[in-house]
Amino acid sequence: MTKNYPLAFFTVCPKDCFGSCSLEVEVERGKVVKVRGNRNSPVNQGRICIKGKNYPNMVYGPERLLYPLQRIGKRGKGEFKRISWEQALDTIYEKLKNLKEQHGPESVLYYNRFANLGVVKNCAYGFWYQFGGFTSTYGGLCDSAAQEAINLTYGEVKHNKISDLENSKLIILWGSNPAYTNIHIMHYINKAVDKGARLITIDIRENESGAKSHLYLNPRPGTDGCLALGIANQLIEDKLIDHNFINQHTFGFTKFKELVKNYPLDKVSDTTEIPLHKIETMIGFIKNAPEYALICGMGVQRYTNGGQTIRAISLLPVLTGSIGKKGCGFYFSDRQAPELNWPFSPPKPKRIRNSIPVAKLASELDNQVDPPVKAVWIEQANPMTSNPSINILARAMNKLDLIVVADLFLTDTARMADIILPATSMFEYYDLITGYGHSYIQLQQKLIESPGECKHESEIYRLLGKKFGFNLDYLPENNLSTIEKIISSSNLNTDVDELKEKPYLHPSYQEIAFGDLKFNTPIQKVEFFSQRMRDRWGEDPLPAYSEPVENKYSSPNIYYKYPLSLISSHAYNKMNSQFSDISILKEEPFVWVNPYDAAKRGINKNDRVKMYNGRGSLILKAIITKKVTPGIVHTYFGWWGGVHQANLNKLTGEYISDIGHGTAFHNCLVEIQKVK
Secondary structure, X not given: OOOOOOEEEEEEOOEOOOOOOEXXXXXXXXXXEEEEEOOOOOOOOOOOOHHHHXXXXXXXXOXXXXXXXXXXXXXXXXXXXXXXXXXXXXXXXXXXXHHHHHHXXXXXXXXXXOOEOOOHHHHHHHHHHHHOOEEEEEOEOOOHHHHHHHHHHHOOOOOOOHHHHHHOOEEEEEOOOHHHHOHHHHHHXXXXXXXXXXXXXXXXXXXXXXXXXXXXXXXXXXXXXXXXXXXXXXXHHOXXXXXXXXXXXXXXXXXXXXXXOOOOHHHHHHHHOOOHHHHHHHXXXXXXXXXXXXXXXXXXXXXXXXXXXXXHHHOHHHHOOOOOOOOOEEEOOOOOOOOOOOOOOOOOOOOEEEEEEHHHHHHHHHHOOOOOOOEEEEEOOXXXXXXXXXXXXXXXXXXXXXXXXXXXOOOOXXXXXXXXXXXXXXXXXXXXXXXXXXXXXXXXXXXOOOOOOXXXXXXXXXXXXXXXXXXXXXXXXXXXXXXHHHHHHOOOOOOHHHHOOOOEOOOOOOOOOOOOOOOOOOOOOEEOOOHHHHHHHOOOOOOOOOXXXXXXXXXXXXXXXXXXXXXXXXXXXXXXOEOOOOHHHOOOOEEEEOHHHHHHOOOOOOOEEEXXXXXXXXXXXXXXXXXXXXXXXXXXXXXXXXXXXXXXXXXXXXXXXXXXXXXXXXXXXXXXXXOO
């Protein structure tokens, strides 16, 4: 039978993003030729970002790695030779076997992050558990402080379905830029504003989402918690709170009320450097629309006080009873989808060491934990771009006996490898995807065969497992049979055929989060006062404000040398560090500088500037703009050092958030000077 080309298939974007977009992919004679949004999707409704549209350029671009490579030059120089899979696996097998015999399985660090979401990445544990153990990391680079804070406060991390934002009368964007990071939420924000809703944007800069804002507040970096407590105090003083909701559904309000008395608006204005009249105007907006939606971004929790900041902000809608209703709520992420079970794991060995916080990966490897790590296996991650203090990390990596990297591209991390294993793109393997911007479960379909000799991690581990004599029942092939077993063991009322046509939504899903007014905390109420904050983290049970590290008040000596706060955020054309080397999406790295700061340093538009501190330096193009306030420089993160020579993490320190073991990237002071 003659087939009409191209053929269209539904799949899902697995990137670490709020979207988890449903895609319609055209395949012609075994090649992906076009990617567009699925118009029938209940979430993205045909919308996708520029990155999604450029997937064919990623899959077939000249930058794609197609064959196993072995380092022949100095680490980091990017000098490799092509080898066979048999040579690559034999080399890895001998090295791992010898290291295990000499130093134990803990001498190998297995490092896996979130380049892609999905459940089949768990195939790795079928290998590493049978290896006898390994060293791993804990904590996070993205949102772990906020996840812990919201769980402690509400008991669950969830929000209303995103289309409900259209019902809002007031929307507050707090450190959130959905025009770049969550385009589906932005769609409904725009619809709400067009229908008359007020929009307040709180950010250290004028971001791309604030074009329709009726009010803009620019707090000093790291002072968002202070602002939230001041607003709370004024809402209480002005009798704008919902006493019935507070009395019935919260715990610790009396103590919270006493805390916020320490944050009168004049003091808050001085601390945050926001003009008093702007804060008062915001209070007036809330008075006119006490039931509102507050959308909080990840940036506000990337400070050493990040967890308490999120607690303070998340409690504002609680004060006015803006929880469990239409058009209301606290939006951070939506984790209502059930956790998918991986039914293939062998018994967990005792010798798994979780001794390295991901925020301190560089110094822990450099200082050598006991017993020392001798080898690193890295997949779904690019720590030489994404982790703090990469100058230290590079030094630490050079001490290792073996570095294996599985990736699609010659990333900054892959350039450090001894062996590079070419991995598969999202169109070349099956998976099940649960996102965090919505709660649908979607099937990622294998639509094409891999180019060159690329292999999925499941096949790599099966081949290597055979050499070790491991039980291959714990190392399943990547096929639809494996996906069916995952669906069955996760008790999902669906199957592969149904998922090929539409996503699955679990019956327990709440369109209006907390609509039943049930909160999964120990006392079944929202917690103003959280004893678990003290028990788990040694922190104040109330969301008290403290100055973060590395600013003009907490670190005056550092500030004297480096008086500018460096803040970085997500770009429209990159997913963390992914897509950085795709030719059509490349741009020259730049930094936003306020005209006052630029004039003070003799910097003009498009001048090349050196940005530096005691940890490192890099070169960027200066964009002179009033979109940042004096004392702040802003740029986007994810630029590779090997491609752009502009890796921001040359400058960041290894600071950890107060709770959740998060990475406090934004505690970073720098100076800039014109490059002559």
